[in-house]
Amino acid sequence: EADIYQTPRYLVIGTGKKITLECSQTMGHDKMYWYQQDPGMELHLIHYSYGVNSTEKGDLSSESTVSRIRTEHFPLTLESARPSHTSQYLCASSENTGLYGYTFGSGTRLTVV
Amino acid sequence: GESVGLHLPTLSVQEGDNSIINCAYSNSASDYFIWYKQESGKGPQFIIDIRSNMDKRQGQRVTVLLNKTVKHLSLQIAATQPGDSAVYFCAEGGGSNYKLTFGKGTLLTVNP
Numbered sequence: 001e002a003d004i005y006q007t008p009r010y011l012v013i014g015t016g017k018k019i020t021l022e023c024s025q026t027m028g029h030d031k032m033y034w035y036q037q038d039p040g041m042e043l044h045l046i047h048y049s050y051g052v053n054s055t056e057k058g059d060l061s062s063e064s065t066v067s068r069i070r071t072e073h074f075p076l077t078l079e080s081a082r083p084s085h086t087s088q089y090l091c092a093s094s095e096n097t098g099l100y101g102y103t104f105g106s107g108t109r110l111t112v113v
Numbered sequence: 114g115e116s117v118g119l120h121l122p123t124l125s126v127q128e129g130d131n132s133i134i135n136c137a138y139s140n141s142a143s144d145y146f147i148w149y150k151q152e153s154g155k156g157p158q159f160i161i162d163i164r165s166n167m168d169k170r171q172g173q174r175v176t177v178l179l180n181k182t183v184k185h186l187s188l189q190i191a192a193t194q195p196g197d198s199a200v201y202f203c204a205e206g207g208g209s210n211y212k213l214t215f216g217k218g219t220l221l222t223v224n225p
Contacts, residue, residue, distance in 0.1 A: 006156075033212075035215075040200065040218070040220065041217070041218070042202075042215055042216065042217045042218055043157070043202065043215040045212065048212065090156050090157070092156075099144075099145045099206045099207060099213075100145075100162075101147045101149075101159045101162055101204075101213075102157075102159075102213060103159070104149075104156030104157045104158070105156050106154075106155055106156050107154075107155070107156050109154075
């Protein structure tokens, strides 16, 4: 049973629109991550956070931004969506100490037309 | 930079056979490894993990083997079932870096 939730599951939006992908977890994890994944392809880390008011860019450059005002919430925003942003976006969180596996949400599949 | 990669992008097996999915990693400082299963339209799910002080770890129908000498990780699935059809990712992490690095993924198809 996943304790990390992403909304919406699917989103089709026009070019130039501003969008926010929501991610919330109820496990009290300090660490949270956003990955971008094209169908059948590898996971690319685009943002991560180690706690409230902490955000870092990941390995893959992204035009999106994130915020971490509350421990449980890690939203991702695209100010002006483009077709090149079409992808699946996965949110994850992990234990606060040491290195442990991530718990992933179900993802948001974004299509920009 | 350091990377994790898979030897085989696709694997097709018959139901009931054993499956072996391989993964090579290049960061010798990695001391934690995980296998994830991702079904179509879902997020990756944790299957099993192993730390570098172990060579083998078993779960229910799954076994992970770690060979630190050649930096190789494998996932063995016993008596593969159609429900095992998915993409399998290995991931590594460790040292001062608490972030995981994911491999490219292997698509496992189980034929009835």
